[in-house]
Amino acid sequence: MTDARGSASPREALTALVPRLRRFAYALCGHPGDADDLVQVALERAIMRLDQWQPGTRLDSWVFRILHNAHVDDIRAKKRRGTVVDIDDVAGLAGGDAERAVQARLDLARTREAMDTLPDEQRSVLVLVGIEGLSYQEAADTLSIPIGTVMSRLSRARKALAARLETQGATAR
């Protein structure tokens, strides 16, 4: 585990964490622009409440938790406001040469689409464990849910995702 306990200052640690925060936010909400808004809010809140972070514990999980809470707030607000239409740039039209790259991008785009169909609470668990590599216990702490719930949500999420990707693969080829 390489979190910045001890050596780096909180400011350096937070700055170094930004790329992962952006990935986390992107995976949570599926839209790069919204993701950066979330990251912004998370950074502001984290700095404002830095005194509440306990040195010696993982800074990344703590900020992930703040970001996730902000995301949940956003979801609530969006539900009241109505859906936001998302235009994800799916593979720009490249020359025949770059076919493999395009295929790879399409696969990623499909994966992101499939992720988007998961219920929010399943996606959160999947992102923390499957992308951020948190342990079940860390994910449970981050989301304030029991570890058993982490396991069952993760299980449902992966199963749904597997089924979805399989169907997509079948129709795409």
Added chain:
Amino acid sequence: MTAPLPTWTDEQLNAFLDGELYDDTCAAIERDLERDTDLAGRLEALAAANAAIAHAFDAPLDQPVPERHLAAIEAGFAAREAQAAAPRQDGNVTAFRLRPRPADGAPARTAPARPASERAARWATPIAAGLALVIGAAGGLFAGQGLVPAPGAPAGETVPLLQVAAALEDAPSSSPLAVSGGTLQPVLSFRAADGRFCREFQWSKRGDAFSGIACKSDGQWGIEVMIAGAPAASGEGFTQASGAGGMALEAALSALGAGEPLSAEDEARAMAGDWSPAS
């Protein structure tokens, strides 16, 4: 004779994939995988789903940290340091704590133990809520019904930012005025820790309400934060911003290191001096 195949649950298979099982369970699954093709198939599907997402969102890892985030970090720590260096007896950031904290908020570090004075009460001006969308600090434009994130966003066409800015230049707080078919209500003025003058304001048009903070630097008003909100359905006017919206406002105030609201006289003086930090 081989033993009958045990049934492993998906949860167990996932835990196997994630390295969350005890060694003996792990070994048992590995043994079964060799003789149970069904089990191997299930594990493969789960692993494939896992592998598919593992790098699907990696794009930001290869990108430089956006300027706005670096700026937010700088501003956040600058505000903290300013706060630590000069804890003003009568308020500074503490005044903002008078806003009720949102549910996930932490107890205020320095809750003022004094009754809300008239000036402090001004800070508690109800902020449009009901729904909230945040645009982070460092400039946001909004368009149509919703808000458009600042970076790379097209200029807000439906909200007259220029007119709002022009009105903020000359309108005293607490007197609403008509701007481009909507109503602009400058709420109050304050000075940020870096010396700039800032104004909290509300803008509404046909039932859509927004609250924001603008600061003037280099002769131009820039939006620091905007919160979208609508009057509460109860018809009792605006309710307190909550959740992300309230936090965003509080975060912006804190990041700016906002001082006490200016008195009417001070505000008039600042206005006469074109809100120049030197005035």
